Amino acid sequence: MDLRRQCPNRYPEVMLLSSGTQTKTDRLAPHAEAGTPVLEARNIHKNFGGLKALDDVSFHLNKGEILGIVGDNGAGKSTLIKTVTGAYRKTSGEILLNGKPVEVENTRRARELGIETVYQASGLVEVMDAPSNLFLGREMTRSNWLGNALGFINRRMMRIETVELLKTLNIEVRNLAAPVRNLSGGQQQSVSVGRAAYWQGKIIILDEPANNIGVDQQRAVLELVERVRDSQGVSFIIISHNMDHIFNLADRVIVMRSGRMVGDLCIADTSRAEVVGLITGATIT
């Protein structure tokens, strides 16, 4: 059982083109017709020794789309993401950005290409404050010789930029000088998403964005995702266990099972039962 359905695209000109090919058994999304996807992965294989972690996975992500990835533990969701973002080397396959083949050797390269990733827990340095985390690895330096020659950081500018960003995205952080460890889980996650947006990621990938945080804060993070999408036209990939989040937020969902992609469905014309059925491998009637 393997379900692929075309989704109507958010962008009208694309919608016209793709609406004609909407069939249930369409094996491959006809990317050439559906406007160029911002990200496309073709026939991705990833082996860990003899274990096939990813087996011929192909998917695409359209501009401004929120794509959900669901699947059981060990189904290959995180492996797929890590392969796309250069955290893992793929065994074979092809990755295209805006229709052009790219080599994503490492996470730094991914960020240069505009792919930002928000990880479950490990993305922030808990002992550092929000501005330092926002600029982690890309610190602003002073414009004088101290900055150029000795790498003196410009804390004041970093703080101003942080205040600006948090205001724009409506993220509330009370004390910017405090280590982010003192912030709630939701605020930390918001800082992570904000960081990805600040660095003008064209594609932002969230790995279990709502894990280990309170329900109110989950809603805040999900709303932030929508705001960033709507205001900056960013495309999102969201890995989640939470069907509510996927169905409230995503436009489309792909389902992984045992390293294979077994479903590519439009949220508008699928049901939770169908998606859960694909995740577990139960038959759908």
Next chain:
Amino acid sequence: MSDANSRDFLMAVRTRLDAAPESALLLSTFSLLLLMILVFSFTADQFFTLAVLRNVLTQTSIYIILGVGLTIVLTSGEIDISIGSIIGLGAMVLAVSVVNMGIPIGFGLIATLLVGVLCGLMNGFLTAVVRVPSIIVTLGALTFFRGLAYLLGGGTALVGFPPFLVWIGSGTVIGVPVPVCLALITVVLGQLFLKSTRTGQHIIAVGGNAEAARLAGINIRFSKILAFVIMGVLSAVASIIMVARLDAAQSVMGAGIELQVLAAVVLGGTSLFGGRGVILGSVLGALILTILQTGLLLSGVVQFWQLVAVGILLIAVVAIRISYEPSEVRP
């Protein structure tokens, strides 16, 4: 009414300090230092004389210089217990090159500093690239460097250094002893490096959360190796001061100093688990240790009790800190 006010005030202070853990640590360490000075001003008559003060500062300067280095290494998430042996090796290189071989003192000093760089490179490479835990690497280096020191200089003291070196040990610059000047420079540079430069921030990030640092594109290997190299150079500086103060060099120099420096740094609030380095705290910690020892001595306490007191103080301070910040405790 006033009770509620003071409670509010205390709560406000607590919130501030929670948000700025390093200031809180500095404040507590500084209070301890003040308390100690207060107590000794009553128990020891000659405690407040200029000679004692000067002696205390000069003596502490070596611990302060080493403390700055160890703070940076601990911040990067590693440890270096080979610093005493780097001092021994550095002293021997200085003595053999200047006294035995007659090389000009300037070159001798450069050679000593280079040895510090090499020792740090070795520790850093084995830790960051070969990935042997730094406690093992530097435990091995501790005997390795000491062995080299003995091979180089033998077991006897080497004497006969030129006047310039003696000036480093006992000279003054506008009334301030040279070792104290060197310590001051080290503290200022160390503080600026760790808190105000990109590389320093990267060291904090690597020690705070190596995975996050890696994902942010920070070069973990470089950061850790650099921390060890800084430690090596500062150990070499300390060895120069030690030789200069004694006007003699011996292979055994610096033996056991790593534990005292570690005690000073931990007293100052630097985390053993990385990510939090309080350089000014290490300065205060070093001052506390020297003042405790000097104060007890001048108060007529037997030397064995001084050792007991230092041990109790160290454990008590860390225990109190942990009870105040449960989130700090990591398995």
